[in-house]
Amino acid sequence: MKKCERLADAGRRFFLSRGAVAVAGAAVVGAATNTPARATPALARVVYPVTRLANVRDLKQDEPFDVAYPDDSSPGVLLKLGTRVEGGVGPEGDIVAFSTLCPHKGYPMFYRADDRTLNCPGHYSRFDCERGGLQIWGHATQNLAQFRLRVDSNGDIHAEGVDELIYGRLSNVVA
16 A cells, blocks of 8 residues: 555544544533434524505506505515516416515616516616516626515405515515
């Protein structure tokens, strides 16, 4: 056996033996102090308010309808795109809603009907409204927060949740 291989083998044995001693020591200390094993914490479940935003009759194709969700300090927009999209609701499956706070720095965004994007004037991030708020350009590092919607039998559009964290918040719901 070459000298280098012997050193590597000795190093592995040393590492494994010391690791086994450390694990055994931790088990003894835990048993002696009667400390239960720590369970992995579950993900927090956020309960969103169900909020009526508008009625299907209130919307016109490619004209943004201003809303606020999940509370009054969170501006958003309701859009009727005229094309069935994933996550869209309503009779044509073309109604979506997004936060209008840019996820990069919180600048208020504006809608461009010609390419159906929400755009940030601060650092030029752009988000595709037909593809779930997918970031297509700019400094943002996450997609746009999209509101989960439901339409009832009267045509009322209700928001029931958000799929991303809204800019500037540790939680999307103020307790």
